[in-house]
Amino acid sequence: MSGVAELTDFVRAGGLFVLTGAGISTESGIPDYRRPDGTRRTVPMTYQQFLATHEARQRYWARSAVGWEIFDAAEPNVGHVALARLQGGGLVDHLVTQNVDGLHARAGARDVTELHGSLEHVVCVACGTREGRRGFQVRLRELNPQLPTQARLLADGDADVAVELERGVIVPACLRCKATTVKPDVVMFGESVAPEVVEAQMRAVERCRGVLVLGSSLKVMSGYRFVLAALKQQKPVALVGLGAMRGEERVDLVVREPLGPTLTAVCDALGLDLATS
Ligand SMILES: NC(=O)c1ccc[n+]([C@@H]2O[C@H](COP(=O)([O-])OP(=O)(O)OC[C@H]3O[C@@H](n4cnc5c(N)ncnc54)[C@H](O)[C@@H]3O)[C@@H](O)[C@H]2O)c1
Ligand SMILES: [Zn+2]
Known part of the structure; x- marks a missing residue:
């Protein structure tokens, strides 16, 4: 693997603001959105499309009924564990993820900011009532x-379900107001991250020594803005990922290797074992 020594030096200096993306969870079997060349594998439903018609919500929940179960059964991989080790070793000041899979916390990471929320809950658009996804799934x-119970898993807990099966879907109603506009409690495409959440991340960028991005194409501005802020503040930035990453020509270090083995090698080089996390 190339770049491990440089990455180890970058990480050893500590004070890191770490931003993770879908690429850190592909080794757990959860697909990412973008191919290595940066083009999209699937086109996600936007919030506006979801709200516009009952048919769109039938489609969303038909696919999610199958996709979420496979997604929910995924386990953290060695990359998640290695990142928790780096955090346990005191090198990570702030950990923010664009993922909605909850795998960082399950690998032992603490104080994870889930920028786009989590698929663990659903929320009613009409009255704001939240419900655990497990009960909604039942x-x-x-x-x-x-x-069906089996289908090909796509990004974000979506799955490939035959169009004919979408039409008859009965969408579970909100437990409180009975509206059928319950949505996953995540920031869907077409929605924005709450300004106070963005502000808190920006303050963390200001406090950090350097920014480390793991497994994100950075095509989505909600993550890329933190890289831009760090560059403006002339802080070092390192990117680790297999595919094309926005801004890669402007940063200090690019490591194009798979995250699990790479982060494990960095932890080993730093002498961080599981006991420190
Ligand atoms: N696991 C999840 O929760 C999940 C999965 C898919 C999409 N999403 C959502 O979709 C959006 C996608 O943006 P994004 O930038 O996070 O993802 P992305 O799909 O745009 O980019 C992922 C990047 O990771 C790279 N990658 C894939 N496997 C890798 C590996 N093993 N090692 C190193 N790099 C690897 C890819 O080449 C790609 O560059 C996010 O906003 C997120 O909310 C979440
Ligand atoms: Zn409601």
Whole structure:
């Protein structure tokens, strides 16, 4: 693997603001959005499309009914564990993820900011009531026994389900107001991250020594803005990922290697074992 020594030096200096993306979870079997050349594998449904028609919500929940179960069964991989080791070793000041899979916390990381929320909950657009996804899933399955249990998993807990099966889907209603506009409690495409959340991350960038991006194409501005802020403040930035990453020509270090083995090698080089995390 090339770049491990340089990355180890970058990490050893500590004070890191770490931003992770879908690439850190692909080794857990969860697909990312972009191919290595930066083009999209799938086009996600936007918030506006989701709200516009009942048919769109039937489509979303038909696919998510199957996709979420596979997504939910995923386990943290060695990359998540290595990052928790770096944090346990005191090298990470701030950890923010664009992922909605909860795998950092399950690998032992602490104080993770989930920039785009998590698929663990759903929320009613009409009245704001939140519900655990597990309970919602039980109702979704009970109402729709026709839906398959197996399908090809896509990014974000989406799955490839036959169009004919989407049409008859009964969307579970909000437990409080009975509206059928319950959505996953994540920032969907077409929505924005709350300004106070962005502000808190920007303050963390100001406090940090350097920014480390792990497994993100940085095509989405909600993550890329932190790299831009760091560059403006003339802080060092390192990117680790297999594919093209926005801004890579402007940063100090680019490591184009798979995250699991790379982060594990960095931890080993720093002498960080599991006991420190
Ligand atoms: N796991 C999840 O929760 C999940 C999965 C897919 C998409 N999303 C959502 O979609 C958006 C996607 O943006 P993004 O930038 O995070 O993802 P992205 O798909 O745009 O980029 C992922 C990057 O990681 C690289 N990559 C894939 N596997 C890798 C590996 N093993 N080692 C190193 N690099 C690897 C890819 O080449 C790509 O450059 C996010 O906003 C997120 O909310 C979340
Ligand atoms: Zn409601």
